[in-house]
Amino acid sequence: MVDTERRKVKLERIDQIGIVVKDCEKVSESWERLLGVGPWKISRTRATDAKGNRHETKFAHAYMGDLEIE
Numbered sequence: 001m002v003d004t005e006r007r008k009v010k011l012e013r014i015d016q017i018g019i020v021v022k023d024c025e026k027v028s029e030s031w032e033r034l035l036g037v038g039p040w041k042i043s044r045t046r047a048t049d050a051k052g053n054r055h056e057t058k059f060a061h062a063y064m065g066d067l068e069i070e
Contacts, residue, residue, distance in 0.1 A: 016070060017067065017068070017069055024042065024059065028042070028060040031062070032062075037062050038062050040061065041061045041062070042058060043059045043061070045057050
């Protein structure tokens with residue numbers, strides 16, 4: 001039998017939740033319209049990996065009280 005009491009994680013609070021999606025602009029618009037979450041701030045990062053491939057990553061951030069949704 002597994003001792004589940006010892007395996008429990010005791011969190012005091014959660015500050016941020018990150019969700020990976022294909023189109024952060026489309027999803028953030030949906031969340032704002034359907035769930036009232038927003039306003040959203042869209043940011044971009046551009047980088048080059050070790051093989052020389054360039055890529056861009058977009059992030060959308062909004063807050064629900066003290067909780068940041070990314």
